[in-house]
Amino acid sequence: MPRQSISFTEPNNKWLKEQINSKEYASKSELVNDLIRQARNQQIKIDWIATKLEKAENSGFTTNSKEEILKQAKAAVNG
Secondary structure (H helix, E strand, O other): OOOOOOOOOHHHHHHHHHHHHOOOOOOHHHHHHHHHHHHHHHHHHHHHHHHHHHHHHHHOOOOOOHHHHHHHHHHHHHO
């Protein structure tokens, strides 16, 4: 696994230490990797929504309400 050296601001470093002290994570590396995984998963969802919005904008008119569109999008994102 590649190794990196990174610097944290004092508030971020304090938060990281608190997470490790709470036994949520075993190390800063584990925590940072988990945060990156979460960010990547979130980006996948954002990209999916953006693609759907672009497709919808280009397709023209819909009879679905805002609530119906939002419900369909949430269902698709959450599986």
